[in-house]
Amino acid sequence: MHNQTLNAISSSSLIIFLCDARTGFSHQDNSIAQLIRSSAKPVILAVNKVDNSALSGCLSEFYEAGLGDPLPLSALHKKGLSRLFESIRVKLPDAPATFSPVSESVKIAIVGRPNVGKSSFFNRLLGFERVIVDRRAGTTRDSVDTLIHKNDECFLIIDTAGLKKKFSDPVEYFSSLRTHHSIDKSQVCLLLLDPTEGILTEDVKIFNLVRSKGRACLIVVNKWDLMKDISQKKYKKWLLETTPLLGGVPIIFASAARGEGMEEALRESARVSKKLNAAFKTSKLNKIIEKHRNALKIKIYYMVQVKTFPKTFVIFVNNPKAVKTLHKRTLENILRKELLLYGIPVVLEFRNRNAKKGLQ
Numbered sequence: 001m002h003n004q005t006l007n008a009i010s011s012s013s014l015i016i017f018l019c020d021a022r023t024g025f026s027h028q029d030n031s032i033a034q035l036i037r038s039s040a041k042p043v044i045l046a047v048n049k050v051d052n053s054a055l056s057g058c059l060s061e062f063y064e065a066g067l068g069d070p071l072p073l074s075a076l077h078k079k080g081l082s083r084l085f086e087s088i089r090v091k092l093p094d095a096p097a098t099f100s101p102v103s104e105s106v107k108i109a110i111v112g113r114p115n116v117g118k119s120s121f122f123n124r125l126l127g128f129e130r131v132i133v134d135r136r137a138g139t140t141r142d143s144v145d146t147l148i149h150k151n152d153e154c155f156l157i158i159d160t161a162g163l164k165k166k167f168s169d170p171v172e173y174f175s176s177l178r179t180h181h182s183i184d185k186s187q188v189c190l191l192l193l194d195p196t197e198g199i200l201t202e203d204v205k206i207f208n209l210v211r212s213k214g215r216a217c218l219i220v221v222n223k224w225d226l227m228k229d230i231s232q233k234k235y236k237k238w239l240l241e242t243t244p245l246l247g248g249v250p251i252i253f254a255s256a257a258r259g260e261g262m263e264e265a266l267r268e269s270a271r272v273s274k275k276l277n278a279a280f281k282t283s284k285l286n287k288i289i290e291k292h293r294n295a296l297k298i299k300i301y302y303m304v305q306v307k308t309f310p311k312t313f314v315i316f317v318n319n320p321k322a323v324k325t326l327h328k329r330t331l332e333n334i335l336r337k338e339l340l341l342y343g344i345p346v347v348l349e350f351r352n353r354n355a356k357k358g359l360q
Helices: 002-011 027-039 059-065 081-091 118-126 170-184 201-212 232-242 262-276 282-291 325-339 353-359
Strands: 015-020 043-048 106-111 144-150 153-159 188-193 216-221 251-253 300-307 311-317 346-352
Touching (some): 106 118, 106 262, 170 201, 188 201, 216 232
């Protein structure tokens, strides 16, 4: 916790030091105040839980922090927030012009069931300890966002709580809701697996959840340093044979403990995010159809992309009901290979050729 506090102070432009009016100015508060004073960073001393006038009289002891006038707040009753926002506006320096805004970043959610090493992986990507790491499952209850620069790219990294099938308390339930929200605001999800446990039903459910939300997905086999008796090639073959629906999804082998696979994960995420927003000309799509007509084994007249996110293609045929699952998988694999859509969900809609007039 001490190292995390130091990292947070050193990387910040403004510090909001939040104290608790009910517990008073504690020994731990004093230790943190000393670190803040030595940093010489701009600071706002905010005292929360000032929920009534009686607690307002307790503010005097917070002057011991030596950080200026304490700002009383009540998050519960939404009191003092406008003053806090105004203090932030006044004290926060302008962001450097070279810093990419969140809207232009590659948004990556790190997902997986509890205890597959998400927080360790998150911290290794960042290069410092931002999230508490514990061997016990479920240590991370909240999602945490951090903006970083790597290889001339800007990444918004979102660490999430692990998704469980059942919840033992309300905190776990709401952590799960925040995980769903983290997936929603991402472009690319890194699904972490623990190779020492194989691939479990929960892993497949999370993969299907990511796909159902139209997000790109990369498989990250974390803790690879623990696997001594199998090669990456053999493990990948076993994984795809065991779970065929992972076909066409990039698989990255990593070790958060050793810092291996981090660069590849970011590089692949950047590549996939660019493909997510790509729109393909109808002429190019129909050239692909013509090139692979023999392999498709069905008569396709016309294909057009109608949606970018998720990537949706409408294919015109004589009889959509005659199109089998094998035909769909064959065309999907061809599109992934030709358009480099690995890891990206592809939606195929087959329609009668007489319906194409409305799409032209």
